[in-house]
Amino acid sequence: NAGVTQTPKFQVLKTGQSMTLQCAQDMNHEYMSWYRQDPGMGLRLIHYSVGAGITDQGEVPNGYNVSRSTTEDFPLRLLSAAPSQTSVYFCASSPAGSYNEQFFGPGTRLTVL
Protein backbone atom coordinates (compact mmCIF):
# COMPACT_ATOMS: atom_id res chain seq x y z
CA ASN A 1 0.00 0.00 0.00
CA ALA A 2 1.16 3.50 -0.79
CA GLY A 3 -0.77 4.85 2.20
CA VAL A 4 -1.68 8.54 1.97
CA THR A 5 -0.18 10.38 -0.99
CA GLN A 6 -0.18 14.11 -1.68
CA THR A 7 0.71 16.10 -4.76
CA PRO A 8 2.43 18.39 -5.43
CA LYS A 9 5.18 18.41 -2.79
CA PHE A 10 5.95 22.08 -3.38
CA GLN A 11 3.99 24.88 -5.03
CA VAL A 12 4.44 28.61 -5.48
CA LEU A 13 1.41 30.71 -6.37
CA LYS A 14 0.74 34.36 -6.96
CA THR A 15 -1.97 36.13 -4.99
CA GLY A 16 -5.35 35.52 -6.57
CA GLN A 17 -4.43 32.31 -8.37
CA SER A 18 -6.39 29.15 -7.71
CA MET A 19 -5.14 25.61 -7.42
CA THR A 20 -6.02 22.16 -6.13
CA LEU A 21 -3.97 20.12 -3.70
CA GLN A 22 -4.44 16.43 -4.31
CA CYS A 23 -4.79 13.75 -1.64
CA ALA A 24 -5.36 10.05 -2.18
CA GLN A 25 -5.36 6.97 0.03
CA ASP A 26 -5.44 3.30 -0.88
CA MET A 27 -6.45 1.90 2.51
CA ASN A 28 -10.21 2.17 1.94
CA HIS A 29 -10.49 4.61 4.84
CA GLU A 30 -13.82 6.37 5.32
CA TYR A 31 -12.47 9.40 7.15
CA MET A 32 -10.22 11.95 5.48
CA SER A 33 -9.17 15.40 6.58
CA TRP A 34 -6.97 18.37 5.72
CA TYR A 35 -4.74 20.24 8.17
CA ARG A 36 -2.44 23.18 7.83
CA GLN A 37 0.72 23.59 9.87
CA ASP A 38 2.10 27.02 10.65
CA PRO A 39 5.02 28.01 12.90
CA GLY A 40 3.81 28.75 16.41
CA MET A 41 0.25 27.64 15.57
CA GLY A 42 0.57 23.89 15.36
CA LEU A 43 -1.70 21.86 13.09
CA ARG A 44 -5.21 23.11 12.53
CA LEU A 45 -8.11 21.32 10.87
CA ILE A 46 -9.38 22.88 7.63
CA HIS A 47 -12.04 20.46 6.34
CA TYR A 48 -12.90 16.84 6.89
CA SER A 49 -15.02 14.09 5.37
CA VAL A 50 -16.64 11.06 6.96
CA GLY A 51 -17.34 9.36 3.64
CA ALA A 52 -17.93 9.89 -0.05
CA GLY A 53 -20.32 12.77 -0.62
CA ILE A 54 -20.05 14.08 2.96
CA THR A 55 -17.82 16.98 3.98
CA ASP A 56 -17.75 19.45 6.84
CA GLN A 57 -15.79 22.45 8.04
CA GLY A 58 -13.02 22.36 10.55
CA GLU A 59 -11.38 25.14 12.53
CA VAL A 60 -10.03 27.27 9.65
CA PRO A 61 -12.17 26.63 6.52
CA ASN A 62 -12.28 30.10 4.98
CA GLY A 63 -10.70 30.33 1.53
CA TYR A 64 -10.75 26.58 0.97
CA ASN A 65 -13.17 24.23 -0.70
CA VAL A 66 -13.39 20.43 -0.67
CA SER A 67 -15.42 17.66 -2.22
CA ARG A 68 -15.38 13.91 -1.84
CA SER A 69 -16.69 12.08 -4.88
CA THR A 70 -14.81 8.82 -4.17
CA THR A 71 -13.56 7.07 -1.05
CA GLU A 72 -9.97 7.33 -2.27
CA ASP A 73 -9.64 11.04 -3.11
CA PHE A 74 -10.10 14.23 -1.11
CA PRO A 75 -8.84 17.30 -3.02
CA LEU A 76 -8.43 20.70 -1.37
CA ARG A 77 -9.11 23.75 -3.54
CA LEU A 78 -7.76 27.22 -2.93
CA LEU A 79 -10.24 29.52 -4.60
CA SER A 80 -8.17 32.73 -4.67
CA ALA A 81 -4.81 32.30 -2.99
CA ALA A 82 -3.68 34.81 -0.37
CA PRO A 83 -0.29 35.20 1.36
CA SER A 84 -1.97 34.10 4.62
CA GLN A 85 -2.43 30.67 3.03
CA THR A 86 1.32 30.13 2.85
CA SER A 87 1.69 26.99 4.92
CA VAL A 88 2.38 23.28 4.91
CA TYR A 89 -0.73 21.24 4.18
CA PHE A 90 -1.25 17.71 5.42
CA CYS A 91 -3.91 15.22 4.45
CA ALA A 92 -4.88 12.42 6.83
CA SER A 93 -7.11 9.36 6.74
CA SER A 94 -8.46 6.80 9.17
CA PRO A 95 -10.96 3.97 9.23
CA ALA A 96 -14.51 4.74 10.33
CA GLY A 97 -15.18 4.94 14.03
CA SER A 98 -13.82 7.13 16.74
CA TYR A 99 -11.13 4.80 17.99
CA ASN A 100 -8.85 4.51 15.05
CA GLU A 101 -5.35 5.69 14.29
CA GLN A 102 -4.92 8.50 11.79
CA PHE A 103 -2.37 8.27 9.00
CA PHE A 104 -0.80 11.35 7.47
CA GLY A 105 0.55 12.11 4.04
CA PRO A 106 4.00 13.70 3.45
CA GLY A 107 2.60 17.22 3.04
CA THR A 108 2.49 19.98 0.44
CA ARG A 109 4.55 23.10 1.06
CA LEU A 110 2.70 26.08 -0.43
CA THR A 111 4.03 29.60 -0.83
CA VAL A 112 1.76 32.42 -1.95
CA LEU A 113 3.54 35.54 -3.14
Next chain:
Amino acid sequence: KQEVTQIPAALSVPEGENLVLNCSFTDSAIYNLQWFRQDPGKGLTSLLLIQSSQREQTSGRLNASLDKSSGRSTLYIAASQPGDSATYLCAVLTGANSKLTFGKGITLSVRP
Protein backbone atom coordinates in the same frame (compact mmCIF):
# COMPACT_ATOMS: atom_id res chain seq x y z
CA LYS B 1 -13.07 23.97 23.10
CA GLN B 2 -10.35 21.40 23.47
CA GLU B 3 -6.85 22.77 24.00
CA VAL B 4 -3.66 20.72 24.04
CA THR B 5 -0.47 22.00 25.65
CA GLN B 6 3.05 20.66 25.38
CA ILE B 7 5.73 22.18 27.57
CA PRO B 8 8.59 22.85 27.11
CA ALA B 9 8.68 23.77 23.42
CA ALA B 10 12.25 22.49 23.11
CA LEU B 11 14.47 20.07 24.99
CA SER B 12 18.14 19.15 24.65
CA VAL B 13 19.56 16.08 26.39
CA PRO B 14 22.75 14.00 26.20
CA GLU B 15 22.62 10.63 24.54
CA GLY B 16 21.58 7.78 26.82
CA GLU B 17 19.23 9.74 29.04
CA ASN B 18 15.74 8.52 29.81
CA LEU B 19 13.32 11.33 29.22
CA VAL B 20 9.67 12.22 29.60
CA LEU B 21 7.66 14.44 27.28
CA ASN B 22 4.47 15.90 28.71
CA CYS B 23 1.11 16.64 27.14
CA SER B 24 -1.97 18.13 28.80
CA PHE B 25 -5.50 18.65 27.49
CA THR B 26 -8.44 20.62 28.85
CA ASP B 27 -11.43 18.41 27.97
CA SER B 28 -11.22 14.89 29.36
CA ALA B 29 -13.99 13.60 27.06
CA ILE B 30 -11.57 12.17 24.51
CA TYR B 31 -11.77 9.02 22.41
CA ASN B 32 -8.06 8.52 22.15
CA LEU B 33 -4.67 10.22 22.28
CA GLN B 34 -2.00 9.83 19.66
CA TRP B 35 1.71 10.65 19.77
CA PHE B 36 3.42 11.55 16.51
CA ARG B 37 6.98 12.17 15.44
CA GLN B 38 7.85 14.77 12.82
CA ASP B 39 11.29 15.13 11.28
CA PRO B 40 12.24 18.50 9.73
CA GLY B 41 10.44 19.06 6.43
CA LYS B 42 8.62 15.75 6.69
CA GLY B 43 5.17 14.44 7.48
CA LEU B 44 3.83 13.00 10.72
CA THR B 45 4.63 9.45 11.76
CA SER B 46 2.34 7.84 14.30
CA LEU B 47 4.23 6.46 17.29
CA LEU B 48 1.60 5.33 19.76
CA LEU B 49 -2.17 5.41 20.08
CA ILE B 50 -3.84 5.14 23.48
CA GLN B 51 -7.57 4.54 23.64
CA SER B 52 -9.52 6.42 26.31
CA SER B 53 -10.06 3.18 28.24
CA GLN B 54 -6.34 2.37 28.32
CA ARG B 55 -3.67 3.57 30.71
CA GLU B 56 -0.56 3.01 28.59
CA GLN B 57 0.93 1.68 25.39
CA THR B 58 4.45 0.52 24.65
CA SER B 59 6.47 0.22 21.47
CA GLY B 60 10.15 -0.60 21.75
CA ARG B 61 11.88 2.14 23.76
CA LEU B 62 8.71 4.23 23.84
CA ASN B 63 6.02 4.14 26.49
CA ALA B 64 3.01 6.43 26.54
CA SER B 65 0.68 6.81 29.49
CA LEU B 66 -2.73 8.43 29.76
CA ASP B 67 -4.51 9.87 32.79
CA LYS B 68 -7.78 11.01 31.30
CA SER B 69 -9.26 12.33 34.52
CA SER B 70 -6.39 14.74 35.04
CA GLY B 71 -6.03 15.55 31.34
CA ARG B 72 -2.43 14.37 31.03
CA SER B 73 -0.29 12.08 28.95
CA THR B 74 3.43 11.38 29.00
CA LEU B 75 5.72 9.90 26.39
CA TYR B 76 8.67 8.12 27.96
CA ILE B 77 11.75 7.54 25.79
CA ALA B 78 14.28 5.12 27.23
CA ALA B 79 18.00 5.36 26.51
CA SER B 80 17.70 8.27 24.08
CA GLN B 81 19.73 8.27 20.87
CA PRO B 82 20.69 11.05 18.41
CA GLY B 83 18.26 9.45 15.96
CA ASP B 84 15.44 10.33 18.34
CA SER B 85 15.98 14.01 17.57
CA ALA B 86 12.71 15.29 16.10
CA THR B 87 9.55 17.14 17.03
CA TYR B 88 7.06 15.12 19.06
CA LEU B 89 3.40 16.02 18.75
CA CYS B 90 0.53 15.01 20.97
CA ALA B 91 -3.03 14.98 19.61
CA VAL B 92 -6.37 14.11 21.16
CA LEU B 93 -9.44 12.86 19.33
CA THR B 94 -12.72 14.39 20.40
CA GLY B 95 -16.14 14.35 18.81
CA ALA B 96 -17.63 11.67 16.66
CA ASN B 97 -15.92 12.57 13.40
CA SER B 98 -12.25 11.90 14.01
CA LYS B 99 -11.22 15.47 14.65
CA LEU B 100 -7.77 15.73 16.14
CA THR B 101 -6.63 18.65 18.26
CA PHE B 102 -2.86 19.00 18.28
CA GLY B 103 -0.37 20.44 20.70
CA LYS B 104 2.37 22.62 19.25
CA GLY B 105 4.98 19.95 19.79
CA ILE B 106 8.24 19.49 21.65
CA THR B 107 11.43 19.72 19.62
CA LEU B 108 13.89 17.20 21.04
CA SER B 109 17.61 17.29 20.41
CA VAL B 110 19.70 14.37 21.63
CA ARG B 111 23.40 15.27 21.76
CA PRO B 112 25.97 12.56 20.96
